Amino acid sequence: MTEDLQGFVAATAPLVGLELSPEQQAGVAAALPLLLAQAGLVLTAAVPPEIKGAPVFVP
Amino acid sequence: MIDPISASAAAIAAAVRSGATSAVAVTRAHLDHIEAREPALNCFTTVLAERALAVARTVDAVVAAGRDPGPLAGVPFAVKDLFDIAGVTTLAGSRIRRDAPPAAQDATIVARLSAAGAVLLGAQVMDEFAYGFTTENAHYGATRNPRDPAHVAGGSSGGSAASVAAGMVPLALGTDTNGSIRVPAAFCGVFGLKPTYGRLSRSGVFPFVDSLDHAGAFARSVPDLALAYDVMQGPDPSDPVQVARPVEPASEALASGIDGLHIATLGGWFREGAEAATLEAVDRVAAALGARDSVELPEAARARAAAFCITAAEGAALHLPTLRSRPDEYDPATRDRLLAGALLPGSVVVQAQRLRRWFREQAARLFAQYDVLLAPATPGTAPLVGQATMMLGDREVPVRPNLGLYTQPLSFIGLPIVCVPVARPGALPLGVQIVAAPWAEATALRVAAWLERRGVVAAPVAG
Numbered sequence: 001m002t003e004d005l006q007g008f009v010a011a012t013a014p015l016v017g018l019e020l021s022p023e024q025q026a027g028v029a030a031a032l033p034l035l036l037a038q039a040g041l042v043l044t045a046a047v048p049p050e051i052k053g054a055p056v057f058v059p
Numbered sequence: 060m061i062d063p064i065s066a067s068a069a070a071i072a073a074a075v076r077s078g079a080t081s082a083v084a085v086t087r088a089h090l091d092h093i094e095a096r097e098p099a100l101n102c103f104t105t106v107l108a109e110r111a112l113a114v115a116r117t118v119d120a121v122v123a124a125g126r127d128p129g130p131l132a133g134v135p136f137a138v139k140d141l142f143d144i145a146g147v148t149t150l151a152g153s154r155i156r157r158d159a160p161p162a163a164q165d166a167t168i169v170a171r172l173s174a175a176g177a178v179l180l181g182a183q184v185m186d187e188f189a190y191g192f193t194t195e196n197a198h199y200g201a202t203r204n205p206r207d208p209a210h211v212a213g214g215s216s217g218g219s220a221a222s223v224a225a226g227m228v229p230l231a232l233g234t235d236t237n238g239s240i241r242v243p244a245a246f247c248g249v250f251g252l253k254p255t256y257g258r259l260s261r262s263g264v265f266p267f268v269d270s271l272d273h274a275g276a277f278a279r280s281v282p283d284l285a286l287a288y289d290v291m292q293g294p295d296p297s298d299p300v301q302v303a304r305p306v307e308p309a310s311e312a313l314a315s316g317i318d319g320l321h322i323a324t325l326g327g328w329f330r331e332g333a334e335a336a337t338l339e340a341v342d343r344v345a346a347a348l349g350a351r352d353s354v355e356l357p358e359a360a361r362a363r364a365a366a367f368c369i370t371a372a373e374g375a376a377l378h379l380p381t382l383r384s385r386p387d388e389y390d391p392a393t394r395d396r397l398l399a400g401a402l403l404p405g406s407v408v409v410q411a412q413r414l415r416r417w418f419r420e421q422a423a424r425l426f427a428q429y430d431v432l433l434a435p436a437t438p439g440t441a442p443l444v445g446q447a448t449m450m451l452g453d454r455e456v457p458v459r460p461n462l463g464l465y466t467q468p469l470s471f472i473g474l475p476i477v478c479v480p481v482a483r484p485g486a487l488p489l490g491v492q493i494v495a496a497p498w499a500e501a502t503a504l505r506v507a508a509w510l511e512r513r514g515v516v517a518a519p520v521a522g
Contacts (some may be wrong), residue, residue, distance in 0.1 A: 012402055017383055020398070024386060027395035028402070034460060035371055035399045039407040041364035045414050053412035059256050059419065059473035059497040 005029035063088040065520050068134040068229040068283040072176065075133030078122060082115035082133030086178050089135040093180065093227045096522075100203045100225055102218040104140045104150055106181040111135070114178045121176075129176030130286060136230040139216045140182035141189060142166040142274075143263035151265040152185040152215070154198045155381055155388045166263025167298070168232065168274055168291040175290040180228055183218030187393045189234060189267040190374060191215050192242050192462035193442070197390035201444050205521035206248055206487055210441035213243030213462070216277070220247040223277045226520035230287050231277045234261075236268050237366055238436075238466025240275045241478040245436035245490025248480040249518045250507065251277050252284050255497050256473025257302040259288075260295035268373040269300070270412075271366065271470060279518040281508040284477070285309040288500065309501040313508040320506065322350035323425075325434040325494075328359035329465050332451035334439035340481040340489040341435050347515045348506065350433060354425055362418045362468035365411035367460075371400030372408045392459070419472045426496035431506050435465050436478050436490030465492070475500040477507040479516040491516075 006029040013020050013028070020028065061074050063085045074080040090108050097103055121128040138144070141151040143162035150156050165173065173179060184202045186194055194202040194217025202217040204210040205225035212221040216233025220243035223231050233240045235253040244251025253275045261274050276291070278284040289310050294303040324345045330338060345351075356362075375382070375397045382401065386394055425432060442449055442458050449458050469476060469492065477493040477500075495503040510516045 009398075009402065013398070016401055017379075018398065018401065019383070020386070024391075024394070024398065027391055028398040031395040031399040032402070035368065035396070035403065038364035038367040039403060041361045042368055042407055042411050042414060045358065045361045045365075045410065045417075047410070047413045047417045051413050051417045053409045053416070 005032050064092050064226040066229070067280045068131060068278065069286060071134050071229065072130060072132045075118065076122065076127065082118035082178060083112060085133050086111050086115040086135055089180060089228060096225050096227060099208055100205055100221055101184055101200045102202055102222040102225070102227060103137070103181045103183055104199055105147055107144070107179060111178050111180050114173070118176055118178065129174065131172060131290060132176035134177045134230060135180050135228045136172055136177050136232070137180045137183050137219065137222055137228045138169055138232040139185050139219045139234060141185065141234060141265035142169050142232055144169065144179065144182060147182060149265050152187040152189065152196050152199065155385055162263070164263065167260040167295045169263070171291050172287065177230070183222060183231065185218060186215035187390045188378070189215040189236060189239055190393050190396065192238065192459060194218060194243070195444065203444065204247055204441050209443055210487065211246065211444050213246035213441060215239040217243045220244050220249055220251065220277050223247070223249045223279055224518070224521045229279060229283060233275060233277060234264060235273045235275055235470055236271045237370060237470055238463035240277065241436045241466045241476060241490060241492060242462050244277055244478040245480070245488065246441035248488030248521065249277050249279055250281055250284050250480065251275065251478040252288055252500070252504070253470060253476045254288065254500050255475040257300050258475070258498070258500065259291050260298045260301045262295050262297040266377060268370045270369060270373060273470065279520070281504055281511050282310065282313060285313055285504045304498065307498070307501060309504045312501045312505050315505050317348060317506055317509050320430045320502070321428065322348050322431045322433065322506070323352040323354045323429045324350055325356055325432050326353040327355040328468070329434040332438055332464065333435050337435045337437070337439055337489055341433055341491050343481060344479070344491045344510060344515060345433055347510060347513060354429070354432070356425060356468065357421050358418060359468040361414060362471050363464060365414045366467040366471040368403060368407050368411050371396060372403045375400030415471060422472055422474065430495065430499070430502055432494040434469070434492045434494060436492050437462055438464060440487035440489060469494055473497060475503055477503040479507050479510055480518050482514060482517045
């Protein structure tokens with residue numbers, strides 16, 4: 001799993017202009033599972049379709 | 060004669076305005092106290108002794124001339140090191156910004172406090188770029204908790220909260236993106252105010268997550284917090300997020316009591332995993348307020364997750380140029396999370412913003428019934444410096460990402476919150492969030508003041 005993620009980081013980081021050392025790639029790979037777990041919660045939220053994202057948020 | 064170190068900001072200002080003491084004497088006393096306590100606590104990145112004494116002399120000259128220096132006459136204060144101070148480089152807790160040029164002018168709310176007669180003493184230690192909850196900074200060291208220096212102060216505004224608890228200053232400014240005022244306020248046992256998103260200007264404040272950043276304050280009493288808040292309010296077109304509302308003073312409402320207020324405790328997510336002592340603290344505050352109802356804010360876990368993702372993605376966007384050019388100058392713990400955020404799909408951020416609007420509606424339904432909601436600030440008391448994991452219920456989890464579990468869902472929708480320190484003699488402090496509807500800071504402060512008058516919450520000088 002970790003090796004897969006490090007491979008993902010190694011492959012994708014240069015595409016957004018990030019040249020990372022192997023140590024940095026490993027650090028990002030270690031940070032990704034928690035972030036992606038949170039992203040999973042967000043993407044599976046049942047938000048009604050009429051709710052739009054707003055460019056400026058007003059409480 | 061007042062003791063300047065334990066005196067409230069209001070008492071200091073009254074004494075300076077009446078001539079009972081001088082701003083210079085108050086400033087010198089605090090500078091001496093900082094010098095004595097700083098080696099053990101590490102709250103400051105910069106102490107501005109000469110500037111402070113010069114300002115204090117000006118305040119005294121105004122008094123001597125028979126004029127009024129303002130409601131904060133001679134009151135020392137300090138700011139998290141992401142507020143601009145004219146002539147000083149804003150470090151934002153980083154090594155990267157050491158070679159940035161000095162700020163040309165004070166941040167708007169720093170200038171407003173100064174215009175009210177307050178005396179700025181310095182800039183304070185924080186988590187690197189505000190991305191943390193412990194103020195264990197790889198470049199500037201850990202800020203220690205004045206209630207027990209073996210423990211963290213909390214973060215990211217740790218130096219600010221700790222300095223107020225230690226009596227170094229009676230007032231300090233911090234910022235709160237996901238809990239960075241409320242977590243250190245709870246751990247250090249002081250009062251913290253995170254106003255409504257858009258209430259106070261962030262102009263001249265180094266950003267972290269523009270769509271979540273709030274500026275706020277710490278104090279050892281609710282009247283001091285309200286006094287500072289009132290002075291800092293008002294439109295500022297230079298912050299596009301700041302809402303041009305008129306000043307809505309909170310100080311005058313503090314004595315109103317709680318009659319007529321409907322108060323409930325947040326259940327569900329806001330009680331899961333908390334230590335027994337934390338829940339006892341919330342329940343003690345609820346009992347004192349006569350709050351018997353428990354209500355749920357649905358999908359708080361997903362709201363917290365959305366705040367987590369927006370933070371990573373926006374933080375990454377802000378730092379992408381320096382992540383590309385100077386990655387080795389970041390604390391690896393900061394850099395790796397920002398880099399991970401740079402790889403997050405955009406669909407997550409869009410969905411997180413949609414969830415934010417939906418979640419705001421759920422909170423609005425509760426505020427149609429209740430004026431104030433209560434929640435713990437943190438799962439437990441301050442962890443030890445260097446502590447990597449903690450227990451969340453029966454699960455062992457990493458400390459750093461989990462201290463904001465109960466703060467993140469609420470700042471996500473910009474609600475105004477006062478974090479109050481529950482009096483626990485002989486034990487580390489615990490904080491309770493007094494949560495109000497948008498723009499109802501005065502209500503949250505009014506409840507906090509009522510609790511303070513009855514001794515349910517208190518913030519004495521530590522040590």
